[in-house]
Every structure is written in structure tokens, then in C-alpha cells.
Amino acid sequence: xxxxxxxxxxxVPDLELEESQYDYxxxxxxxxxxxxxxxxxxxxxxxxxxxxxQNHRRSIMYQIxxxxxxxxxxxxxxxxxxxxxxxxxxxxxxxITLPRMNGxxxxxxxxxxxxxxxxxxxxxxxxxxxxxxIAVSTFNVIAFxxxxxxxxxxxxxxxxxxxxxxxxxxxxxxxxxxxxxxVETNNxxxxxxxxxxxxxxxxxxSLDGVETHLLLRYSPWNPYINRSNTVxxxxxxxxxxxxxLALIGIYGCRDALVVLQPGTTCHILVEIAAPAExxxxxxxxxxxxxxxxxxxxxxxVREDLLMQIEKRKTDGRNYEAQxxxxxxxx
Numbered sequence: 001x002x003x004x005x006x007x008x009x010x011x012v013p014d015l016e017l018e019e020s021q022y023d024y025x026x027x028x029x030x031x032x033x034x035x036x037x038x039x040x041x042x043x044x045x046x047x048x049x050x051x052x053x054q055n056h057r058r059s060i061m062y063q064i065x066x067x068x069x070x071x072x073x074x075x076x077x078x079x080x081x082x083x084x085x086x087x088x089x090x091x092x093x094x095x096i097t098l099p100r101m102n103g104x105x106x107x108x109x110x111x112x113x114x115x116x117x118x119x120x121x122x123x124x125x126x127x128x129x130x131x132x133x134i135a136v137s138t139f140n141v142i143a144f145x146x147x148x149x150x151x152x153x154x155x156x157x158x159x160x161x162x163x164x165x166x167x168x169x170x171x172x173x174x175x176x177x178x179x180x181x182x183v184e185t186n187n188x189x190x191x192x193x194x195x196x197x198x199x200x201x202x203x204x205x206s207l208d209g210v211e212t213h214l215l216l217r218y219s220p221w222n223p224y225i226n227r228s229n230t231v232x233x234x235x236x237x238x239x240x241x242x243x244x245l246a247l248i249g250i251y252g253c254r255d256a257l258v259v260l261q262p263g264t265t266c267h268i269l270v271e272i273a274a275p276a277e278x279x280x281x282x283x284x285x286x287x288x289x290x291x292x293x294x295x296x297x298x299x300x301v302r303e304d305l306l307m308q309i310e311k312r313k314t315d316g317r318n319y320e321a322q323x324x325x326x327x328x329x330x
Contacts, residue, residue: 070295070296070297070298070299071296073146073150073295073296073298074292074293074295074296075292076139076142076143076146076292076295077139077140077143077288077289077291077292077295078288078289078292079139080135080136080139080140080143080288081285081286081288081289081292083132083135083136083139084132084136084281084284084285084288085282085285086132087128087129087132087136088118088278088281088282088285090125090128091118091121091122091125091129092121092278094121094124094125095108095116095121108120108121108123108124109123109124109183109184110184110259110260111183111184111187111259112259112270112274113259113260113262113267113268113270113271113274114271114274115271115274115275116274117183117273117274117277118277118278118281119178119179119182119183119190119194120183120184122179122182122183123182123183123184123185126179126182129179130176130179130180132179133175133176133178133179134176134179136172136175137172137173137175137176138172140168140169140172140288141168141169141172143288143291143292143295144164144165144168144169144291145165146295147161147165147291147294147295147298148161148162148165150295150298150299150302151298151302153302153306154302154305154306154309155309156214156215156217156218156305156309157210157211157214157215160207160208160210160211160214161211163207164204164207164208164211165204167200167201167203167204167207168200168201168204170196170200171196171197171199171200171201171203171204174193174194174196174197174200175197177193178190178193178194178197181193191250191251194250195247195250195251198243198246198247198280199247201284202239202240202243205232205235205236205239205287208232209232209233209236212225212228212229212232215301215305216229218305218308218309218312219301219304219305219308222301222304224293224294224297224300224301225301227293228290228291228293228294228297231286231287231289231290231293232287232290234286235283235284235286235287235290236283238279238283239279239280239283239284239287241276242276242277242279242280242283243276243280245272245273245276246273246276246277246280248269248273249269249270249272249273249274249276249277250273252265252266252269252270252273253265253266253269253270
């Protein structure tokens with residue numbers, strides 16, 4: 001019997017499917033549908049490529065910033081120092097190039113004796129004075145915030161570091177305030193804000209010296225700490241007597257009529273205080289340069305301090321263990 005006889009015959013199943021089970025996606029697409037599908041695929045590929053390229057550019061930019069982060073950190077106080085020095089140079093050149101009267105420089109205000117204070121020239125060039133003070137104060141606050149951020153893991157001198165940053169920020173606020181209260185129109189408030197700015201800046205420098213002393217106890221031969229500390233000490237040696245003379249001139253005589261009379265005590269005090277203020281402002285620029293040096297090497301200093309602190313802890317634990325061992329053997 002043939003192999004395909006009745007005994008091997010199996011009923012052929014019904015090939016008709018229900019409408020709900022039919023897969024229409026396998027049918028050939030029309031021309032319009034194919035074009036739309038191709039456009040949708042192109043849009044998806046474009047979005048994917050755009051996201052990939054943006055992520056790639058972000059990663060490259062992040063790598064560039066990471067490699068140059070020390071330069072960026074140091075650039076903040078360095079830019080503040082350059083702006084402050086530029087303002088001082090501009091005010092000085094502006095004053096000495098004014099037309100002379102009878103061979104003498106003209107008087108631009110009533111709040112100085114012979115040579116004007118920085119704020120006296122700033123009262124004449126008020127918009128420039130305000131702009132420079134705002135920019136320098138902003139960069140100063142950012143610099144101290146960066147120092148707090150990078151040194152956040154170091155417990156040594158943490159209190160003094162925060163106190164230094166706080167005093168410096170308060171001094172920056174007073175710097176902005178004194179620029180908006182002119183020495184000619186708001187003399188009393190201007191002198192108060194000027195003296196507060198000098199005092200809080202001096203406090204910040206003093207607290208910085210305390211912090212540096214504590215850091216040097218753990219890492220006395222660190223060259224980066226010693227270099228910035230040398231620059232700060234040189235600036236402090238000049239700034240201390242200059243700030244005292246400036247404050248004496250501010251609070252020693254506030255009567256403009258007496259200041260204008262040559263030979264009087266007030267005239268002499270204010271005559272000395274004006275150049276002292278210029279010198280004090282110059283030392284502030286030097287101090288900002290020292291902060292830039294410090295920020296550039298902050299990561300290296302931080303790692304060295306953490307290593308020295310851990311080494312001291314390990315040596316202390318070893319000493320205690322050896323002392324217990326010696327006492328037990330006795």
C-alpha cells in the first residue's frame with residue numbers, strides 16, 4: 001500500500017485565522033507608509049547621534065576642566081588682585097594727570113589734606129569705583145569658598161579656616177558698601193564702612209596666620225605652605241602699621257575745615273593716613289596673590305596633611321601598644 005494511504009493521512013488544519021490573530025505588520029507597506037517609516041527612523045537616529053555627541057562634548061569639557069582645575073582655582077584670587085591693582089593704577093594716573101593750577105594738582109574734594117585717599121578719587125569716578133569693588137569682592141568670596149571646599153577633609157585648623165572666610169566675606173561686604181556711600185556726600189557712613197573693611201580684612205589675615213601655624217605643626221617642611229606664608233608675612237609687616245595709621249587718620253580728625261588748615265594736628269594725621277591707605281591697598285593685592293599661590297597647591301598640601309595626620313595616629317597607636325606590651329612583661 002502506498003505510504004500516503006488512508007492510514008497515514010492526517011487531517012489538514014484549517015488555515016483560515018481569525019481577524020484578531022492576523023499579523024498585519026508582515027504585509028508589504030505602501031510607498032507613503034515606507035517613506036514615513038524611513039523618516040521616523042532617520043529622526044530617531046539623529047536624536048541618538050545628537051545625544052551621543054553632546055555627551056561626548058560634555059565628557060571632553062569635563063576632562064579639560066579637571067586637568068586645569070588648579071589653574072582655574074588660582075585664577076580667581078589672581079584676577080581679583082589684578083583688578084584691584086588696575087583700579088589703583090587708574091585712579092593714581094587719573095589724579096596726577098589732571099590739569100595743574102599754579103603748578104599744583106587741583107583739589108578734588110574736602111576729605112583729604114595734601115594727597116587724596118583712594119575713595120576720594122573714587123568719588124569722582126564713582127561708577128568705576130563701584131564696579132571694581134563689586135568685582136574684587138565677588139572674586140575674593142569665591143576664592144575663600146574654594147579654599148573651604150578643597151580643604152574640607154582636613155580637620156586641622158577647620159575652625160580658623162571658617163572664621164577666616166567669614167571675616168573676609170564681611171570685609172568684602174563693607175568694601176561694596178563704602179563704594180556706594182561716597183566720601184563727599186555720605187562722609188560719616190563712608191568712614192565707618194572703610195574702617196570696618198580695614199578691621200575685618202585685618203582679622204581675616206590674623207586668622208589665616210593662626211591656621212597656617214597649625215598646619216605647619218603637622219607639615220613643617222611643606223614648601224608650598226612656607227612660600228605662601230612668607231609672602232603673607234611680608235605683606236602683614238607692611239600692612240599692620242599702614243592700617244593703624246589709616247585708622248588714626250579716619251577717627252583722629254573728621255572735621256574737614258580743620259583738615260584743610262596746614263600745620264594742625266588733623267592736617268598732619270590725614271596727610272599721613274592717605275598714603276598709608278594706598279600702601280595698605282597694595283598689600284591687599286599682594287595678599288590675594290599669596291591666596292592664588294595657596295589655591296594652586298591646595299590639593300598637594302591637603303594630601304600631604306592627611307598623610308601626616310594618619311602617620312601621627314599610627315605612630316600613636318604603635319606607641320600605646322608598645323607601652324602596654326612593656327608594662328605586661330614587667
